[in-house]
Amino acid sequence: MADHHVVVVGGGFGGLQLVNDLKGAGIRITLVDRRNHHLFQPLLYQVATTILSTSEIAWPIRHLYSDRPEVTTLLGDVSGVDTGAKSVLLRDGNVLRYDTLVLATGATHAYFGRDDWEPVAPGLKTLEDATTIRRRVLLAFERAETASDPAERDALLTFIVIGAGPTGVELAGIIAELAHKTLPKEFRNIDTRKARVILVEAGPRVLPTFVPELSDYALKALNDLGVEVRLGKPVTECTAEGVQIGEEFIGSRTISWAAGVQASPAAKWLGIPADRAGRAVVEKDLTAPGLPDVFVIGDTASVMQESGAPVPGVAPAAKQQGAFVAKVIHARMKGGTPPVFKYRHQGSLATIGRSAAIADFGRIKLKGGLAWWIWGIAHIYFLIGTRSRFAVAWSWLWIYLSGQHSARLITQRETIADEK
Template sequence: MARPKVVIVGGGFGGLAVARGLARADVAVTLVDRRNHHLFQPLLYQVATAALSPAQIAQPIRAVLRRQANAAVVLGEVVGIDRENRLVLTADAGPIPYDQLVLATGASHAYFGHEEWRPFAPGLKSLDDATAARRNILAAFERAEIATDEDERRALLTFAIVGGGPTGVEMAGAIAELARNTLAREFRHIDAASARVVLVEAGPRILPAMPPELSTKAEAGLKRLGVEVRLGAAVTLCAADRVEIGPDVLACRTIIWAAGVQASPVARWLGGDVAVDRAGRVRVEPDLTLPGDPSIRVIGDAAAVLSAEGRPVPGVAPAAKQQGAYVARDIAARLGAQAPSGPFRYRDQGNLATIGRGEAVVDLGRVRLSGTIAWWFWGIVHVFFLIDFRNRLSVSLDWIWSYLTYGRSARLMTEAPPRRRP
């Protein structure tokens, strides 16, 4: 008798948690992803700012699952789902049949109806995004070094980050440190330390998911690094040579988008009768199944999940991992003719954000940390969750070296600096 086929789309935190949770189940697991690697997204900003190399925060999916005999990996791009015949349709590998399907495809950037901003304000969701951002940031200093026009030089040394969540805060602090500490004495015609880093947040404070006092401390930490924090300021235009913030015009050549996300095209794959929230995330049942179709589960950033208290579950890595582990247990129980696992319950493990060298903020509910102790806690947590021991070791050594020397080990531009955009 053939083993039940469990197909997982997406090799992120949630998808891998499902696959690994089914390691001992009598099922045939197929994990489909358009990229061959699992990515530790919380540290993408460190690749973008030359603190880490791409290989330190990514691991080939096949390597992760190499010892799991019941798991196979398919490199391919999903283009649709045939729910009637239970097939996942791919552009590269043909149709893949399933008995149980888990969609864990994550999210992409949301530009709030202004898709025309995307070429000028790229976000940070993939290794390609991070290496492109690193190239653009480093190239801005190189182009400023040879610029003869003072206005152009100032614009090149101005960096705008849109969005005051963890990604925006961490990017702003990292760029400021790169300019003021790492590059400060390496150029002869510019003062790299004079670079202007502007963090733009439409809301009344940065890190809105954290308690107000930690937001205040984070803002103070950024300002100590020289970051300009603009609150209550909505971006009205992103262009090749400027960003407009309300009535103000900020001349700049580098814009990083960290302001919002939208779900991957899961709802479109599933059909027009699927309910979604404003971000396009699929509304699921308390057991994370698709309403009316218990053979399909949607997890992570692709799903609109409510906690037991009725609050939206945040789109963070711990939530995706918890959902993946829950789904694996539930699938194993149902296929083994055991009682279902009951509704999914999210355990909030807190929020963390680093501001710069030796400074971070941590919200663990009753325990709130800031400053150096929070920075060490943040580092230990992130190293712990890296999927491979070798990566944990290399990241730890790089962070220690950077802490002692202010150096950054991954300042390579593997392509020619981009020409100035028209």
């Protein structure tokens, strides 16, 4: 087995946990990602909302394994898998032979068949997505300051977030804080305190994966921040002019999408069944049906708990699956019996702006300031490396003390003229 070659596609939470746990196993590993960095997605919304800088939540993957000579990191875009030849095909023409393949390729946002909404309502999955949303939010205030038409000014000062899961709630909360607390003193022709932030959710409550009591608290916290929450009606149209919700059309120039995800094409590459969101339906040991040497983990895998509920698409689940596959590979090497994957739910956290959060650890449910501190400490703990922990803690402390966000940069375009 010394020459066993594990190819891992995807350097997210699941892929990294797997590579970490294979340390010392005497296995040659190739880790492929189409990005050069691992991204701490739970804090991505803070880049989109000018709180954190890109380099505070992303790390070059190859640096993480500089001390592991058996790990080769490749920047590469997978175009397919030849399971017969046991090979991964890369778009640059390179081919990677594997003995064991692990697909941990994640998910991206989905528009339920309305991909034409994407340009006007960008989602939040990559660093570029985050700087795009940041640029659009900041530019809307800038344009409102110079707009002469009142209707246009109102649309520029209306921010719509679609989808009230954790990302949508967090985005809406921080945009409201930005408009109502951070920016008012800086504009002369507009009153940013009058900006509307509207959170739209087709379902009956915000943060629907939490118990109703905590959803109610989150709704109240959102209202306190000045977020208008629209529940129970789906968005039926989304254009550069605004959003149609039921009978009502709301003019807006800044729409963000946090409503749906679509798995990566892992199932397609393997030619195996997928669920409605495109997730590969895998066996109890996370292998692809009929392909014992191929594992699928994380957001791109559809796995059921014993209760019959699906394993949620969250970072802890991906990490547990990465750790599990490492155990299976270890067990196979030693000829032992591979275990069965069991998801252990460690609790859920969500935050709503400064000082408000909810936490659900099964029997213990928290809301308010204590939950917010737990949220902050947990997120700093899960960041990679001393430097990032210090940097994020420092950024948060600074904002907490001064109220001033530090990453309020409009970038990516040459001039505002290009925007039009």
